[in-house]
Amino acid sequence: MDTKFNQRIYAAVKKIPRGKVATYGEIAALAGFPRYARHVGMALAALPQGARVPWQRVVNAQGRISPRIRNWQSGSDDYQRILLEGEGVVFSIDGKIDLKRFGWLREMPKTQ
DNA sequence: CTACTGACTGATC
């Protein structure tokens, strides 16, 4: 089942246009699994390095790179940021992404 | 079956 789930997740992630980002919750909902945000992260964590999936375009609801607790590869979070910057995504001084500008589905933090 | 954990999220303080 995880295979089916993962396939759905990956398919949704692949739909994210270049230079845009989406949140875990959005990907989950888009794949048809509301409230599975955590599992989206798990699915991406299980993703092989050579996968053709723009996993770097998936960030948390705060517009930040999700901090991995177990960072077996130190600097992986920085790598994700580099990739996004390479696509044109701009990070604020706080290291946050302006979802109003780069959010795929135009996620609004709150006030518009 | 209970307890703990994790690339999450939203509300509170």
Add this chain to the structure above:
DNA sequence: TGATCAGCCAGTA
């Protein structure tokens, strides 16, 4: 802005 807490769900011990 940042730290905590409480839901959330599946996998694992």
